Amino acid sequence: MYEQGTSHYSSVSSNTWASNRSIGRSKRRGSGVRQSAVASRNAPRSGGLEAFVFLFSFCLYAYFAFHLQNSLSSALMLLLLAFGLASLTTGLVAHLNRKNRRKAHSDYEKQWYCKKCGEIFLYEGKN
Numbered sequence: 001m002y003e004q005g006t007s008h009y010s011s012v013s014s015n016t017w018a019s020n021r022s023i024g025r026s027k028r029r030g031s032g033v034r035q036s037a038v039a040s041r042n043a044p045r046s047g048g049l050e051a052f053v054f055l056f057s058f059c060l061y062a063y064f065a066f067h068l069q070n071s072l073s074s075a076l077m078l079l080l081l082a083f084g085l086a087s088l089t090t091g092l093v094a095h096l097n098r099k100n101r102r103k104a105h106s107d108y109e110k111q112w113y114c115k116k117c118g119e120i121f122l123y124e125g126k127n
Contacts, residue, residue: 053093058086
């Protein structure tokens with residue numbers, strides 16, 4: 001699926017310009033990736049889990065911190081503590097989820113799409 005629906009491209013464009021004081025020339029390079037609808041639909045997800053974990057854990061830690069502390073004089077400190085704990089939790093989840101993301105990307109690179117029947121197959125041959 002990856003090779004069938006994804007293509008990399010690069011381009012070079014040049015431009016010559018003139019004004020009443022000088023003449024100039026510019027050259028620009030660009031590159032990118034084009035992906036078909038089928039390839040993007042079957043691509044592994046990226047990044048959504050970490051953002052959700054951070055927001056949820058920050059709200060949870062901030063809620064508990066404010067309910068355990070009676071005075072609001074250290075509200076900034078409690079928010080910083082909640083931010084730090086949420087960052088640690090998000091880092092731990094990202095680290096633990098790394099193996100799953102690698103396997104999903106590996107499976108995505110092995111997928112092949114049959115245009116006749118519309119099925120997606122995993123190629124398990126020797127690489």
